[in-house]
Amino acid sequence: MPLSPEQQAEIDAQRAETHQTRRAVAPGMEAWLYKAVPVLDHGFVRAIDYMGDDAAICQAARVSYGRGTKSVSNDAGLIRYLMRHWHSTPFEMCELKLHVKLPVFVARQWIRHRTANVNEYSARYSILDREFYIPEPGALAAQSTVNNQGRGAALEGAEAARVLDWLRDDATRAYDHYEAMIGETGPDGTPQQGLARELARMNLPANVYTQWYWKVDLHNLFHFLRLRADSHAQWEIRVYAEAICKMVADWVPHAYSAFEDYRLGGAQLSAKGVECVKRMLRGEEVTQETSGMSKGEWREFMGVVG
Numbered sequence: 001m002p003l004s005p006e007q008q009a010e011i012d013a014q015r016a017e018t019h020q021t022r023r024a025v026a027p028g029m030e031a032w033l034y035k036a037v038p039v040l041d042h043g044f045v046r047a048i049d050y051m052g053d054d055a056a057i058c059q060a061a062r063v064s065y066g067r068g069t070k071s072v073s074n075d076a077g078l079i080r081y082l083m084r085h086w087h088s089t090p091f092e093m094c095e096l097k098l099h100v101k102l103p104v105f106v107a108r109q110w111i112r113h114r115t116a117n118v119n120e121y122s123a124r125y126s127i128l129d130r131e132f133y134i135p136e137p138g139a140l141a142a143q144s145t146v147n148n149q150g151r152g153a154a155l156e157g158a159e160a161a162r163v164l165d166w167l168r169d170d171a172t173r174a175y176d177h178y179e180a181m182i183g184e185t186g187p188d189g190t191p192q193q194g195l196a197r198e199l200a201r202m203n204l205p206a207n208v209y210t211q212w213y214w215k216v217d218l219h220n221l222f223h224f225l226r227l228r229a230d231s232h233a234q235w236e237i238r239v240y241a242e243a244i245c246k247m248v249a250d251w252v253p254h255a256y257s258a259f260e261d262y263r264l265g266g267a268q269l270s271a272k273g274v275e276c277v278k279r280m281l282r283g284e285e286v287t288q289e290t291s292g293m294s295k296g297e298w299r300e301f302m303g304v305v306g
């Protein structure tokens with residue numbers, strides 16, 4: 001369970017409040033605000049605040065005095081045009097602030113996206129919770145034999161059971177020692193100084209959960225989602241990205257639909273790739289050997305056009 005009853009009560013109280021504003025309000029995102037969407041076994045993602053909507057993108061693109069929107073089809077067409085031609089700054093006019101609870105090894109991948117503002121829970125100041133990511137059996141996969149940076153089929157039988165036991169036991173023992181080191185009494189009940197939290201935390205494994213507030217503009221959020229909602233991203237970060245995709249689809253439906261079409265579902269071809277497509281359309285039989293591409297490039301190219 002990612003939330004305690006007290007935390008859920010705080011969220012409910014905040015969701016019960018409403019305020020009047022002259023600012024643009026996106027009804028789709030209002031429905032998501034503050035709700036914790038569960039991800040993995042103890043994690044979540046929740047929208048804390050946002051700025052702008054689809055109209056804000058058009059308003060900025062047209063540098064308007066008022067709302068700056070025209071007909072729905074005109075606005076949707078403009079947004080598609082901006083996305084298609086990488087005219088990205090109007091998308092930067094929208095912002096999203098998220099509260100994310102995630103395992104440290106996922107956070108290490110996430111934090112590589114430098115174009116966001118982050119404030120992480122302080123494990124120098126506070127004590128981390130006894131919460132570790134333990135994969136569901138279906139997510140406990142073997143090393144991929146074709147991709148060094150990927151996974152294959154799920155582990156089975158005794159091996160799966162053994163791995164799960166080790167993950168649980170090691171995490172539990174590491175946390176027990178963490179608690180014992182920072183405690184005010186030793187194992188025999190005698191008083192001890194207690195190791196500083198900033199040092200004791202180094203004993204915790206990378207599957208312990210951390211939390212942060214993460215604020216990003218829509219252009220850079222799309223960049224993050226394009227990389228992390230992709231099938232090549234590690235599954236444990238992908239499930240967070242997919243949860244965020246659902247929020248963004250409701251927040252800025254026209255922008256998300258353009259993003260889905262041109263970025264998530266679209267593909268980029270090299271000059272050699274474009275030339276091969278042209279030759280194929282002329283009825284020529286093109287092979288990897290005659291394409292001018294490496295084996296890896298050809299495999300990816302055929303993944304797009306094959």
Ligand SMILES: Cc1cc2nc3c(=O)[nH]c(=O)nc-3n(C[C@H](O)[C@H](O)[C@H](O)COP(=O)(O)OP(=O)(O)OC[C@H]3O[C@@H](n4cnc5c(N)ncnc54)[C@H](O)[C@@H]3O)c2cc1C
Nearest residue numbers: 109111112113114115116149220223224227228232233234
């Ligand atoms: C499938 C996958 C595998 C990966 N594997 C590895 C790995 O093995 N090892 C590893 O270290 N990383 C790895 N990464 C991380 C990757 O290299 C990027 O660091 C990460 O995806 C963030 O991308 P970004 O820099 O474009 O994003 P952001 O930091 O959000 O930056 C967005 C854009 O802003 C610009 N920008 C931001 N900061 C600078 C800067 N200082 N200088 C110039 N331009 C800047 C760039 O145009 C950049 O694309 C992997 C990522 C993915 C998706």
